[in-house]
Amino acid sequence: MFDLLPDRLPWFVGGPILGLLIVGLFVLANQPLGASGAYLQTSSLLRRREGVVMWRVWYFVGMFAGGFVVTQILRQGAEVRSGYDALREVFPLGVVIPMVFLGATLLGYGAAVAGGCTSGHGMCGTAQRSPASMTVTVTFMITAIATTFLLHVVTGGQL
DSSP states (O other): OOTTSOSSOOHHHHHHHHHHHHHHHHHHHSOOOOHHHHHHHHHHHHTTOSOOOHHHHHHHHHHHHHHHIIIIIITTTOOOOOSOHHHHHHSOHHHHHHHHHHHHHHHHHHHHHHTSOHHIIIIIIHHTTOHHHHHHHHHHHHHHHHHHHHHHHHTTTOO
């Protein structure tokens, strides 16, 4: 039904759109755009804490609602994928599940320790010229490259 939506948005389209969104948000609200910040605000709302920034809650809800609308309504019958097909081709499910769980746990812990997620530090923090964000961004990029290299070696080039 909807051939207008590609499987992946090209970087040269998505990058400038994100850049304009980040700069626009700083101009209008003097606040960064980050997924973990939106998660924390949504969590605070559910716990009935004060000082919740509602646009961040709507941003968090919109990430899920937008994904649902695109995959289930606009692309009727879109296939459901785990996103870990390459791992599943190399490792059995009993190995992939703990591997993904451990990775997600480390990612959440890292976001809590670093005071934000990779998107928040990488796009917004570096745009603000924050030394802490630049250090965190370099650290997670080096870790990602090393992990990819390690997986490539361990799997004999299958990943």
